[in-house]
Amino acid sequence: MILKATVLLIALFALQRVWQLSPGFGIHSKGYIHRPGPCRTVKPIQTGSEDITLTDNGIAFISSGLRLNLCKQLFDKKIQQFTGRIYKFNFNDPGHAAVEVALPRELEKDFNPHGVSHWKDASSDELWLFVVNHRKDNDNVEVMKYNHELNSLSLVRSVQSTMFTSVNDILAVGPNSFYASNDGYFHGCLRPLEVVVGLALGSVVFFDGVTASLVVQRQSDLNSMALSKDGTRLFLTKTFEQQINIFNISKENGNLMFDRAIDVGVSIDNIYADPVSDDLWLGAHSSMFLLSQHMTNLDVKAPSKVVRVHPLGLETDRFESYELHSPFGDDGRLISGSSSAVYYQEKMLVGSISDTLVFCDIIV
Amino acid sequence: MIWKCVLLLVVAVVMQHCYKLALIMGYHKTVYAHWPGKCHSVHPVLQGSEDIALSEDNLAFISSGLRIQVCDLDGIDPRNNEFVGRIYLFDFNNPEAGASEMILPKGMMGPTFNPHGIDTWFDSATGRVYLFVVNHRADEETVELFTFDRKNSNNSLAHVRTYREPEFRSLNDVLAVSSEEFYVTNDGYFRNCWKTLEFLFLLKWSSIVHVTQEGGGEIVATGHALNSLGKSSGLVFATSPVGRFLNVYKRNDDGTLLLRHSIDVGTGIDNIFVHPHTMDLWFGAHPIGHAFLEHTTNLDTPAPSQVIRLHPTGEQDDPFSSVELFELFSDSGKLISASSSVAVSGNRLLIGSLLQKLVYCEMTVPN
Numbered sequence: 001m002i003l004k005a006t007v008l009l010i011a012l013f014a015l016q017r018v019w020q021l022s023p024g025f026g027i028h029s030k031g032y033i034h035r036p037g038p039c040r041t042v043k044p045i046q047t048g049s050e051d052i053t054l055t056d057n058g059i060a061f062i063s064s065g066l067r068l069n070l071c072k073q074l075f076d077k078k079i080q081q082f083t084g085r086i087y088k089f090n091f092n093d094p095g096h097a098a099v100e101v102a103l104p105r106e107l108e109k110d111f112n113p114h115g116v117s118h119w120k121d122a123s124s125d126e127l128w129l130f131v132v133n134h135r136k137d138n139d140n141v142e143v144m145k146y147n148h149e150l151n152s153l154s155l156v157r158s159v160q161s162t163m164f165t166s167v168n169d170i171l172a173v174g175p176n177s178f179y180a181s182n183d184g185y186f187h188g189c190l191r192p193l194e195v196v197v198g199l200a201l202g203s204v205v206f207f208d209g210v211t212a213s214l215v216v217q218r219q220s221d222l223n224s225m226a227l228s229k230d231g232t233r234l235f236l237t238k239t240f241e242q243q244i245n246i247f248n249i250s251k252e253n254g255n256l257m258f259d260r261a262i263d264v265g266v267s268i269d270n271i272y273a274d275p276v277s278d279d280l281w282l283g284a285h286s287s288m289f290l291l292s293q294h295m296t297n298l299d300v301k302a303p304s305k306v307v308r309v310h311p312l313g314l315e316t317d318r319f320e321s322y323e324l325h326s327p328f329g330d331d332g333r334l335i336s337g338s339s340s341a342v343y344y345q346e347k348m349l350v351g352s353i354s355d356t357l358v359f360c361d362i363i364v
Numbered sequence: 365m366i367w368k369c370v371l372l373l374v375v376a377v378v379m380q381h382c383y384k385l386a387l388i389m390g391y392h393k394t395v396y397a398h399w400p401g402k403c404h405s406v407h408p409v410l411q412g413s414e415d416i417a418l419s420e421d422n423l424a425f426i427s428s429g430l431r432i433q434v435c436d437l438d439g440i441d442p443r444n445n446e447f448v449g450r451i452y453l454f455d456f457n458n459p460e461a462g463a464s465e466m467i468l469p470k471g472m473m474g475p476t477f478n479p480h481g482i483d484t485w486f487d488s489a490t491g492r493v494y495l496f497v498v499n500h501r502a503d504e505e506t507v508e509l510f511t512f513d514r515k516n517s518n519n520s521l522a523h524v525r526t527y528r529e530p531e532f533r534s535l536n537d538v539l540a541v542s543s544e545e546f547y548v549t550n551d552g553y554f555r556n557c558w559k560t561l562e563f564l565f566l567l568k569w570s571s572i573v574h575v576t577q578e579g580g581g582e583i584v585a586t587g588h589a590l591n592s593l594g595k596s597s598g599l600v601f602a603t604s605p606v607g608r609f610l611n612v613y614k615r616n617d618d619g620t621l622l623l624r625h626s627i628d629v630g631t632g633i634d635n636i637f638v639h640p641h642t643m644d645l646w647f648g649a650h651p652i653g654h655a656f657l658e659h660t661t662n663l664d665t666p667a668p669s670q671v672i673r674l675h676p677t678g679e680q681d682d683p684f685s686s687v688e689l690f691e692l693f694s695d696s697g698k699l700i701s702a703s704s705s706v707a708v709s710g711n712r713l714l715i716g717s718l719l720q721k722l723v724y725c726e727m728t729v730p731n
Contacts, residue, residue, distance in 0.1 A: 022392075028387060028630065029630070030628075030629070030630030030631070030689060031689075032630075032672065032689050032690060032691035033688060033689065033690045033691070034398060034690060034691045034692065034694075034729075035729055036398070036729065037729055263394075264394070265393070265394025265396075266394065266396075305396075307396060323397065323696070324394065324395070324396045324397065324696075325396055325397045325398055326396030326397070326398050326694065327398060329691060331688065331689070363728055363729060364398070364399060364400060364401050364728050364729055
C-alpha cells in the first residue's frame, strides 16, 4: 500500500516536472530563418562567443571557448579542446575581424570564461572587464583592467567566495563591485539531475568590493543579468521558465527586491539592456531539445533566435506591458545555440555557446 | 485484471489525443513581431481577403467576405453573417491605387455568393483570364467559373459556368489546370455541425477532387484537413493548417495524385502561393490555433499572422526531399489578424486575412 502510494507520488512528480520543462524543451519548435538585414559570421570565431559586453562607444568584448563543467560525458569531446579567449569587436569598424585580447599572464593557463561585464569610469575613460572564470578548482570572478593601446588585460584582483557555487553571469556596478548569478549548485553529472528534479539551489551574490552577500536565494534556472538604463533595476533571466525577473536595487546595500516577472515564451539565455532605448535584447534557444543534441555533437544544428522586449509602460513601471519582437531567427546553419545579442546603432552582434559569432546590419 | 489494462489503454489513448489537440491549439506558443520592410493596410478591404490568385501580368484577384458559419452552435461572431461576398482586384504595377471591387454578374450576390478559394488560368491564345471561385451557396457547394478581359471589361467578371458535383462536400480551395479542368479540396467530409466533431476527433476525411473536361469529379487523395492547393512542374501541393504539414504529390498523366512527401512545417499554413519564377512556396499561416479560433468568435480579438516561405533544397529529381523554412512576416495581430493568403511580385508582398484586412509590404531585406 505504502509502496503503491510512493510509486504514484513519484509518477505524479515526474509528470509535473515533464509538464514544467516541456515548453522550454521545444520539441515541436521550428527554427524559421529571418534576418533584419545582411548578416555574416565574424572571423575568426568558431568555438563560441557565449557572452558579450558592449561599451557605450560601440566596443564589444566577447568571451569564447567556454568548456562547461557540468557532466563532461554529455558534451562533444571537441569542446574539451577549446581555448578560453576574450575577443574585441568594434561596431564602428564592423568590416574588421574580431581581435583576440591579450590575457594577463596569471590566467593564460587557467582560463575558461563564461559571463562578461564591464565598468567604465565616466571621467577617466578607464575600462575594467569582469569575467566569470571556471578555473580548475573553483569559479572565480576575474577583475581586469583593459589597456587600449596594447589591447591587453591586466589582472587587478581575482575574487573567490564560498558563495560562488556555479557562476554563470556577472554584472559590474562599480570598478570593484558586481552581482554574480549562480545557475545551480552541483557540478559534474549531478547537475542534470538537479535540473530535472528542479532543485532550487541557484542564487545571486552581491560583492561590494569587500564582502559577498546572498541577495537572491533558493532559486532554480537562473542565468544572466543586466542593469536598467537608470541603474535602479536588475533583470535576471530564467531559461527553462522562459521568464525575465525584474528586481529593484537597494542603493544602500545592493539588496534586490523582486518586482515582477515577464514571460518571454522561449528559452532565453543572456540579456543585454540597451542604454539608449530601454529595450532588452536576448539570445535564445528555440529548442532546448536540439540544443542538447548540438552540445552532444557539435555537427547537429540548434536553431537560434534573438528576442527584443520593448517596454510600453510609463516611467514608474516600464515593463507593466511590453511587445515581443524577433529581429533574427536561424535554423542553426549560420549560428547554432545563440546565447547572447547586443545592439548598437542599427547593428547587432549575436553570440553562441560553442559556435560562431554573427554580425547583422539592421535595415528593417 | 484485463479491465484494468483496457482502462489504462483507453486513458493513455485519450491523453495522447488531448496532447495532440493541445499542440494544435498552441497554448505553448508565443509570437514575435517582425516585418520584412514597410507594411500598410490596403484600402478598402475590411471583410477578409481569404485567398489571392496572381495573374501573368501581376494582377491579384482577391476573394473577400467569406461567411464561415456552418453550424448555429459554432459561436462564430454574428457580424460575419453580414459579410458581403466580393472579388477585389489589386494591381502590383500600381500599388498606391489600393484594391478595386470587381463588378459581379447578376445572380452572384447575397446568399448565392460566398467566395472562398480562387485560382486563375490564363489562356494565351485569347488573352482571357479564367477565374475559378469556390462558392459556398446557401444549400450547396459549387465552383463558379468567370472570365475577365483586361482590355474590354471595365473591371467586371462574366460568368461562364457553375460546377456541381456530388463529390463537393466541404470545399475550400481550387487549382486550375486548364480552362476546363481543375482540382478542389474538401477540407472535411461534413459541412454542418458534424464538422466540429470531425475536427475534435482529428479525422482524416478530407479529400482532393479532380474535375475533368469530360465532367464528373473523382477523389484522387484523402488526408487530414487538407486546405489549399498549388502546382509546379508535375507536382501538386496541399496544405493542412490543422495538421501543420505540406503534402507534395506527383501528378500522373491521368490526373491522379501520388503522395511523395508530407513535410512538417510547424505552423498552421493556410493558402499556398507558388512563386512563378523561383518555385518557392509561400504561405499565409496561423501560428496559434486557439488565438485563431478566438478571433473567429469575436472579430475584435486579434489573432497572430505569419508568412512562411518554403525553399526546396533537394536534388533535381526530388527537390522537396529537404527544405529550408523562412519566416518573412510575423505579427501579433496588431496590423493584420489571421493571415490566410499571400502573393509575391518582385520584392513586394500582399497578405490576405480570413475575416479582416489586406496588407501590402515592401520586402527590404534580401531573404
